[in-house]
Amino acid sequence: MKSLSQKVDLKNLSPPELLEFLGPFGKERYRSVQILRWLYQQGVESFDQMTNLSKRLRQEISQVSFISALHPLCIEKATDGTKKFLFQLEDGHRIESVLIPDKTRLTLCISTQAGCAFACRFCLTGKTGWKRDLVVSEILNQILAVRKTLPEEKAITNIVMMGMGEPLANFKNTMKATALMAHPDAFKFSSRKITLSTVGLLPELTTLSKEKIPFRLAISLNASNEETRTYLMPVNRRYPLARLLALCKDFRLPPRIRITFEYVLVDGINDSPLDAKRLLRILKGIPCKINLIPLNEAPEIPFRKPSEEKVRRFQEILMGGGLTVIVRNSRGQEISAACGQLRGKYSMCDRGEFETASDTSSILNATD
Ligand code: SAH
Numbered sequence: 001m002k003s004l005s006q007k008v009d010l011k012n013l014s015p016p017e018l019l020e021f022l023g024p025f026g027k028e029r030y031r032s033v034q035i036l037r038w039l040y041q042q043g044v045e046s047f048d049q050m051t052n053l054s055k056r057l058r059q060e061i062s063q064v065s066f067i068s069a070l071h072p073l074c075i076e077k078a079t080d081g082t083k084k085f086l087f088q089l090e091d092g093h094r095i096e097s098v099l100i101p102d103k104t105r106l107t108l109c110i111s112t113q114a115g116c117a118f119a120c121r122f123c124l125t126g127k128t129g130w131k132r133d134l135v136v137s138e139i140l141n142q143i144l145a146v147r148k149t150l151p152e153e154k155a156i157t158n159i160v161m162m163g164m165g166e167p168l169a170n171f172k173n174t175m176k177a178t179a180l181m182a183h184p185d186a187f188k189f190s191s192r193k194i195t196l197s198t199v200g201l202l203p204e205l206t207t208l209s210k211e212k213i214p215f216r217l218a219i220s221l222n223a224s225n226e227e228t229r230t231y232l233m234p235v236n237r238r239y240p241l242a243r244l245l246a247l248c249k250d251f252r253l254p255p256r257i258r259i260t261f262e263y264v265l266v267d268g269i270n271d272s273p274l275d276a277k278r279l280l281r282i283l284k285g286i287p288c289k290i291n292l293i294p295l296n297e298a299p300e301i302p303f304r305k306p307s308e309e310k311v312r313r314f315q316e317i318l319m320g321g322g323l324t325v326i327v328r329n330s331r332g333q334e335i336s337a338a339c340g341q342l343r344g345k346y347s348m349c350d351r352g353e354f355e356t357a358s359d360t361s362s363i364l365n366a367t368d
Helices: 015-025 030-042 055-064 136-148 167-182 202-209 226-232 241-250 273-282 308-320
Strands: 072-077 083-088 094-101 106-109 113-115 130-133 158-161 194-198 216-220 259-265 288-294 324-327
Touching (some): 015 030, 094 136, 106 136, 113 167, 130 167, 136 167, 167 194, 167 202, 202 241, 259 308, 288 308
Parallel strands (some): 106 158, 158 194, 194 216, 216 259, 288 324
Antiparallel strands (some): 072 083, 083 094, 094 106, 113 130
């Protein structure tokens, strides 16, 4: 019998890899389809639950593989309905996922790395530095763990990779995970309901520009000229705005799909009418829409968010130029669940208070 560390985590396998893995057992192809469905549609956490597989096959597979799972260490709930899930990984690193209910949507924001290496000046996650990449199962288990807490009639409708980390810096694992999110025998999300957000890593974006991708693409732009972008996002030194935009012009997207540009509005830094006009100019010729995100403030961040008036003015200039522009007022701010606020720190969890505070509305015991 193999120890757990020698066994294969089934959720790290792509569908073709799973098929290959099952090969030595001499099993029919449809077994891998059955297993995919058990893992991702039913969300089972033990082989015993895979009742349409023979006892013998279950036994054989369980000797060489295992089914990993994540269990939230704690769940915090904001008054606007947003919930933040804290997970502790095998090696002690912590990651977070955020569930955001909307009128018709239930969006789950997931992490792809523990920490982040890109150190954007306005982002708290960036202050913690990079810890490590998540493996495929750790990316997917966030979805399964959150789904398990939902009542049966509630389904997650959208997945956004906008939690901790830079998805394209963990390219291979993130691509495998997105393939499973979209796979008809796994999560079955339509590719329109999955969004990957990136700081704009050119080599990986170049690869993606030539492929048929099963997700929407969001790019964190955050400035309209090189100087300001480099100041806010050091990655711009390596992958400058001009090259990023040139690539976006070449991107082969499916019909009616546009790139989303995210633009965090930072008071006095990138929010002037001049910035808006320049943004209009540089985005000419790129089928896109804009998400404006007024900065989420934090004591550790040396910036403020602009006044509502300034935000409106910025939006109007862009819309005047024919762009689709949405202002994303962040959700879950009081529990630090908003964009750029995830860093795996829970004072209440760490003090162990969540176990006794399960009856309060702001923090729930994970088993509730
Ligand atoms: N690394 C990826 C995925 C993280 S997404 C990326 O940067 O795109 C997080 C989004 O939140 C990004 O658009 C980022 O620019 C934005 N963000 C980060 N810190 C923020 C803050 N303090 N206020 C508002 N938005 C922020």
